[in-house]
Amino acid sequence: MYGLGLRKIIVLVWVFLQLPNIISGQQMQTVPEHDKDQLRESALDKDSILIGDQVWWTMILPQNTGEIAGIETMDFAEVPHLITEGVEALSPILLDSVYRKKHLESLKARILLTSFDSGSYRLPDMPLYLRKPDGTVDTLWYEGPRLYVNTIQVDTTSFQAFGLKPQMRYPVTWEEVLMVVALLAALAGMIWLVIRIVKRRKKNLPVFGLSRPKDPPHVAALKALETIRKQELWKKQNVKQYYTVLTDTVRIYLRDRWGIQAMEQTSAEMMGSLHKKAASDPLLNEGILGILNEMLRTGDLAKFAKYTPSDTENETSLNQAVEFVTQTAQPEEEQED
Numbered sequence: 001m002y003g004l005g006l007r008k009i010i011v012l013v014w015v016f017l018q019l020p021n022i023i024s025g026q027q028m029q030t031v032p033e034h035d036k037d038q039l040r041e042s043a044l045d046k047d048s049i050l051i052g053d054q055v056w057w058t059m060i061l062p063q064n065t066g067e068i069a070g071i072e073t074m075d076f077a078e079v080p081h082l083i084t085e086g087v088e089a090l091s092p093i094l095l096d097s098v099y100r101k102k103h104l105e106s107l108k109a110r111i112l113l114t115s116f117d118s119g120s121y122r123l124p125d126m127p128l129y130l131r132k133p134d135g136t137v138d139t140l141w142y143e144g145p146r147l148y149v150n151t152i153q154v155d156t157t158s159f160q161a162f163g164l165k166p167q168m169r170y171p172v173t174w175e176e177v178l179m180v181v182a183l184l185a186a187l188a189g190m191i192w193l194v195i196r197i198v199k200r201r202k203k204n205l206p207v208f209g210l211s212r213p214k215d216p217p218h219v220a221a222l223k224a225l226e227t228i229r230k231q232e233l234w235k236k237q238n239v240k241q242y243y244t245v246l247t248d249t250v251r252i253y254l255r256d257r258w259g260i261q262a263m264e265q266t267s268a269e270m271m272g273s274l275h276k277k278a279a280s281d282p283l284l285n286e287g288i289l290g291i292l293n294e295m296l297r298t299g300d301l302a303k304f305a306k307y308t309p310s311d312t313e314n315e316t317s318l319n320q321a322v323e324f325v326t327q328t329a330q331p332e333e334e335q336e337d
């Protein structure tokens with residue numbers, strides 16, 4: 001354990017000692033002594049800028065020098081963000097090829113620079129690596145120019161501080177007013193449409209247009225019974241379906257005529273509800289209730305007890321339903337009320 005701890009300490013000490021070399025490796029390289037006499041010129045778009053302004057640093061390699069003949073690849077050194085103390089690079093090195101009459105005339109490299117500290121700065125020398133097909137690499141050096149960064153001088157003798165200006169307000173135009181009115185009208189129309197749809201759906205009415213007047217309960221029931229008579233389902237060996245449609249028609253009539261929830265009740269429960277209504281409705285006498293009860297009993301036997309009624313019984317059940325609806329139809333005076 002002590003040996004392992006000692007190794008960690010030695011590694012940390014070595015990293016600490018090598019840290020200056022690691023940091024210096026991220027900085028721009030310096031020109032070797034034997035290349036200082038062969039530095040090529042580079043230029044700035046302008047030799048002086050104000051604090052925060054930007055300037056292009058340009059390096060050009062003419063084709064007619066013959067130095068790039070037979071060169072396979074050309075690469076500049078990677079430019080750090082902080083080129084030198086006080087000068088920052090805003091872009092990587094951008095390479096442009098200048099052609100004239102379809103022939104390469106020169107290569108141009110550009111770097112966008114800026115500075116936020118006033119002063120005079122000597123830009124570092126920039127290397128260009130020329131790699132030949134045989135693997136050898138030649139290095140061309142461009143001399144870094146000098147950049148002057150100026151600041152705006154403030155005349156303190158005549159300087160006068162002013163307060164913050166209030167926010168500028170523009171007058172309201174007719175176009176803005178009309179746009180607001182149109183948006184409010186569209187919103188009100190959407191709200192009205194939603195409310196209308198909800199109300200009409202609750203009443204089972206169409207959203208637009210006039211609703212078709214609904215037939216009275218006895219008229220709707222008699223129409224449905226006449227359709228059942230024409231179908232003659234009992235003659236097509238569909239006795240169970242015949243009594244299902246027949247009893248459902250009567251149940252719908254009871255629901256619309258007296259408000260009885262007949263679709264959810266059994267035949268016995270439905271007859272019990274009708275007997276309660278008979279106390280206030282003289283049309284529901286014992287005779288007519290007996291006719292309905294006989295029809296429902298035959299229907300229950302056919303639907304649930306596998307009973308097969310005769311053709312006479314089937315026609316009788318239909319006639320009983322028609323008679324019940326006819327005898328208990330709501331008077332016209334009550335319909336008008």
